[in-house]
Amino acid sequence: INTRAGLDLKALIRTIPDYPKPGVLFRDVTTLLANPAGLRASIDELIWPFLGAPLDHVAGIEARGFILGGAVAHELGRGFVPIRKKGKLPYATIGQDYELEYGVDTVEIHADAIGPGDKVLLVDDLVATGGTADAAIDLIRKSGGEVVAACFVIDLPDLGGAERLRRKGVTVHTLLAFE
Ligand code: PRP
Ligand code: ADE
Numbered sequence: 001i002n003t004r005a006g007l008d009l010k011a012l013i014r015t016i017p018d019y020p021k022p023g024v025l026f027r028d029v030t031t032l033l034a035n036p037a038g039l040r041a042s043i044d045e046l047i048w049p050f051l052g053a054p055l056d057h058v059a060g061i062e063a064r065g066f067i068l069g070g071a072v073a074h075e076l077g078r079g080f081v082p083i084r085k086k087g088k089l090p091y092a093t094i095g096q097d098y099e100l101e102y103g104v105d106t107v108e109i110h111a112d113a114i115g116p117g118d119k120v121l122l123v124d125d126l127v128a129t130g131g132t133a134d135a136a137i138d139l140i141r142k143s144g145g146e147v148v149a150a151c152f153v154i155d156l157p158d159l160g161g162a163e164r165l166r167r168k169g170v171t172v173h174t175l176l177a178f179e
Contacts, residue, residue, distance in 0.1 A: 014027075036135070046072055057081045061122070062083065069123035093109060093140055094109055107136055108159050119148045122140065126153065127165070129160065131161075132167050133161065150171070
């Protein structure tokens with residue numbers, strides 16, 4: 001998939017077989033982030049649907065969603081709200097459990113980060129099962145916010161995450177798909 005800048009973003013993603021466990025093809029976004037033209041084109045492609053859209057905050061999911069979300073927030077002229085793994089945020093938090101392949105994990109947001117009716121754009125590097133983003137959306141909604149859209153560089157459509165988020169009524173914007 002070539003960007004308007006004529007760059008093949010997909011070619012900049014490195015694939016690591018059998019990481020973190022046998023059978024997984026890990027789509028490594030660090031090679032894209034390290035490429036200056038790749039990083040710029042990724043941010044440009046993530047933000048274009050939201051240029052001029054009413055938006056109060058950009059929220060990013062730890063850890064790779066912080067890198068992309070910070071740049072998206074800067075480009076859109078909005079502040080950045082971190083959604084973190086449990087126990088990392090210093091002030092009062094709201095939490096949401098979500099299912100991993102084995103067991104559960106929790107994401108948290110500062111209780112005062114999003115006000116009632118605030119419009120939020122959610123950013124992460126990749127959507128697989130959608131479990132992480134689903135929990136992040138629940139956090140934003142529990143905070144009283146409205147999720148304008150969720151955007152990701154990579155979609156793994158076979159795992160159904162983007163569809164899962166659309167079924168929750170969220171607009172999903174992705175740049176690349178891998179099997
Ligand atoms: C990866 C990725 C997403 C999530 C997607 O993060 O950055 O946040 O998995 O998977 P899902 O759609 O099935 O929920 P990971 O859990 O590896 O955490 P990290 O970014 O802190 O390494
Ligand atoms: N998160 C969940 N599945 C992944 C994959 N295949 N590559 C990178 N990150 C992931």
